[in-house]
Amino acid sequence: MASEPYLLQVNHLQKYYPVKGGLFRKVTGYVKAVDDISFAIRKGETLGLVGESGCGKTTTARVVLQLQRPTGGEVILNGKDLTKVSDENLRCLRTEMQIIFQNPYTSLNPRMTIGSAIAEPMVVHGIAHGNAAHERVGELLNMVGLNKYFAGRFPSEFSGGQRQRIGIARALSVNPSFVICDEPISSLDVSIQAQIVNLLKRLQGELGLTYLFISHDLRMVRYISNRMAVMYLGKIVEMGESLAIWKSTLHPYTQALWAALPLPDPELEEKRQRIVLQGDVPSPINPPKGCRFCTRCPKVMEVCREVEPPLRELEPNHEVACHLYD
Amino acid sequence: MSPLLEVKNLEVAFFTKDGVVRAVNGISYSMEEGDTLGIVGESGCGKSVSCMAMLRLIPEPPGKIMGGEVLFDGIDLVKMKRDDLHSIRGGKIAVIFQDPMASLNPVMTIGEQIAEAITVNLGQSHRQAMERTIELLARVGIPHAHDRVKDYPHQFSGGMRQRVMIAMAISCQPKLLIADEPTTSLDVTIQAQIVDLVQSLQRELGMAVIWITHDLGVIARLAKRVNVMYAGFIIESGPAKDIFRQPHHPYTIGLLGSVPKPDVQGNQTLQFIDGTPPDMLRLSEGCSFYPRCPYRLAQCEKERPALMQVGNEHMAACWNAAAAAQAALDATASGRA
Numbered sequence: 001m002a003s004e005p006y007l008l009q010v011n012h013l014q015k016y017y018p019v020k021g022g023l024f025r026k027v028t029g030y031v032k033a034v035d036d037i038s039f040a041i042r043k044g045e046t047l048g049l050v051g052e053s054g055c056g057k058t059t060t061a062r063v064v065l066q067l068q069r070p071t072g073g074e075v076i077l078n079g080k081d082l083t084k085v086s087d088e089n090l091r092c093l094r095t096e097m098q099i100i101f102q103n104p105y106t107s108l109n110p111r112m113t114i115g116s117a118i119a120e121p122m123v124v125h126g127i128a129h130g131n132a133a134h135e136r137v138g139e140l141l142n143m144v145g146l147n148k149y150f151a152g153r154f155p156s157e158f159s160g161g162q163r164q165r166i167g168i169a170r171a172l173s174v175n176p177s178f179v180i181c182d183e184p185i186s187s188l189d190v191s192i193q194a195q196i197v198n199l200l201k202r203l204q205g206e207l208g209l210t211y212l213f214i215s216h217d218l219r220m221v222r223y224i225s226n227r228m229a230v231m232y233l234g235k236i237v238e239m240g241e242s243l244a245i246w247k248s249t250l251h252p253y254t255q256a257l258w259a260a261l262p263l264p265d266p267e268l269e270e271k272r273q274r275i276v277l278q279g280d281v282p283s284p285i286n287p288p289k290g291c292r293f294c295t296r297c298p299k300v301m302e303v304c305r306e307v308e309p310p311l312r313e314l315e316p317n318h319e320v321a322c323h324l325y326d
Numbered sequence: 327m328s329p330l331l332e333v334k335n336l337e338v339a340f341f342t343k344d345g346v347v348r349a350v351n352g353i354s355y356s357m358e359e360g361d362t363l364g365i366v367g368e369s370g371c372g373k374s375v376s377c378m379a380m381l382r383l384i385p386e387p388p389g390k391i392m393g394g395e396v397l398f399d400g401i402d403l404v405k406m407k408r409d410d411l412h413s414i415r416g417g418k419i420a421v422i423f424q425d426p427m428a429s430l431n432p433v434m435t436i437g438e439q440i441a442e443a444i445t446v447n448l449g450q451s452h453r454q455a456m457e458r459t460i461e462l463l464a465r466v467g468i469p470h471a472h473d474r475v476k477d478y479p480h481q482f483s484g485g486m487r488q489r490v491m492i493a494m495a496i497s498c499q500p501k502l503l504i505a506d507e508p509t510t511s512l513d514v515t516i517q518a519q520i521v522d523l524v525q526s527l528q529r530e531l532g533m534a535v536i537w538i539t540h541d542l543g544v545i546a547r548l549a550k551r552v553n554v555m556y557a558g559f560i561i562e563s564g565p566a567k568d569i570f571r572q573p574h575h576p577y578t579i580g581l582l583g584s585v586p587k588p589d590v591q592g593n594q595t596l597q598f599i600d601g602t603p604p605d606m607l608r609l610s611e612g613c614s615f616y617p618r619c620p621y622r623l624a625q626c627e628k629e630r631p632a633l634m635q636v637g638n639e640h641m642a643a644c645w646n647a648a649a650a651a652q653a654a655l656d657a658t659a660s661g662r663a
Contacts, residue, residue, distance in 0.1 A: 052513035052514070052515065052516075053513055159602050161602060162602070189368035189369055189540060189603075190368065190540055190541075190542070190581060190584050190585065191368060191580060191581060191584050191598060191599040192368075192602070193584065194583075194584035194585075194596045194597065194598035194599075195598045195599075195600075197596060198596055198598055216513065216514065218514070219585065219586045219587075220586060222586065223586035223596065256515055257514060257515065259518070260514040260515045260517065260518035261514055261543065262518075262521070262541065262543030262544050262546060262547040263543055263546060263547075263587075264542040264543050264545075264546050264570060264582055264585050264587075265546055265570055266546045266547075266549075266566045266567050266570050267567065267570075267571070268546075269546050269547045274518070274522075276515075276518050276519055276522050277515045277518070277519070278519075280483045280485060280486070280516070281513075
């Protein structure tokens, strides 16, 4: 895997939203939803992006796909900087990058048969029409484990897991090389989650897809991704090989995330050391000075409240932003 | 000593325009004072409905309790008059729900809402109730409780709102707390805080807790006993340690296999349960898990298995439980090796 070239490179990506207040709706500050993050994904690899609500994971997805334009930074897909591509030209590039959404109940048009929903991107991009599109829909349905005769049915006739399969088929209809999975399993039942994750893994092998897999579920991210990045309040605090991060977790936030995750084993649970973080995630409008995690960190030091720690490589392929390792 | 709660053959159905949904199909269990019971299952398995029916909190019609008894402290809640139920609900039995924003009144301050529960249930004066409210909010870990009683629900974060709900629930010192997926909409670090809080309150107040969830991890952390539900039936029941160490029902085995284990090295493949849960409008006469079951026998299609003893206080409703349990043990052994 390490020899593969990078498919996607994200450099110093920023997305700020203005906060307006007062009589004349003047800009009084910014929500720094994504604040200077950089990562790269090799061809055929999965990068997992983990974090709690409001940490900027979904904003990252939207900005990478240019569904919203970033405030600053570069997004280089296949050698092209998407931030510099005009809206019109961007449309042609959309066939290379697709997204699978979190909620399969709201992301499908209820008035459209699933066949036409899956065919729509192909028609829009002029890839296939009429019979060819129809045949391709059948193939895609088979590929995601659904019967091809389902094409004439409406979304309401399907369960959550089946709808998520339809969403996957729609995303794959234009043969993308890069797919963002934005919490694709969090609205599904446990037994169905495993089906979908295994399907995504299988498709990756068959089609050579590259994934950015966004989730708050550390276990699933560790299971599906080669590498992962942990986000907190718009920043990446730890990034590296999934196995390495699990074996030697460096950042206190990642450690707390592991510890907070209940294991399905009562005997292990009893023996485990608990780290229960105090308080809530601070507001991104007014993030703490210094390290953003300093208000909740159990190992906080003087320096953490003053100086923001940079992300740096501590072990090969394992980066962390924390003063503990200075 | 008679148990605190005894549910016998509880049956609940919903009469919809498409037909009769048999949501709960004759479940029985009992709890002692101070017990912690976990009820696990996927959406639509009847875990919430069975508990809400116990408090007669399901909408009637379309819902109806078709039969069974719910003995709480020896009194049958199913036969009780609606007016008398007020003394039980919110008093001896308290509930916390999944979505705290939907269960709090948005135009009433937090303090007024909790104080209302105290004045109604314990008959205290408004001032006493307010003092008690501040104490309670401080106890559940809300900083500056003195000032925050004057705030409205939208001024609290999700985790803080759930703390408010817990404060309200324990305000009348209940004997039983029903927690209906209280952490599902919360982040993991906040979930850990809430689980810890409920555990410490339970030790302090000696109340029994029923924790309804689909998260096996949470159950492993706090429950002593577990009921696994599928399609309105309890399909496995027993001490938490036994169920996690040696699950006997193929559904429980599948459910445990669907969660990736962080301690397994390298490339593991996730097991999963094929297919989807059954249509509750058309439950078959055989085992409801039959179409998805990897261990099914011919008998399973026609005859529904009842709960059978498979270990000490450990029961499973499966004709082929022994074979399934052995296969699961072998699988874990080879996974660890």
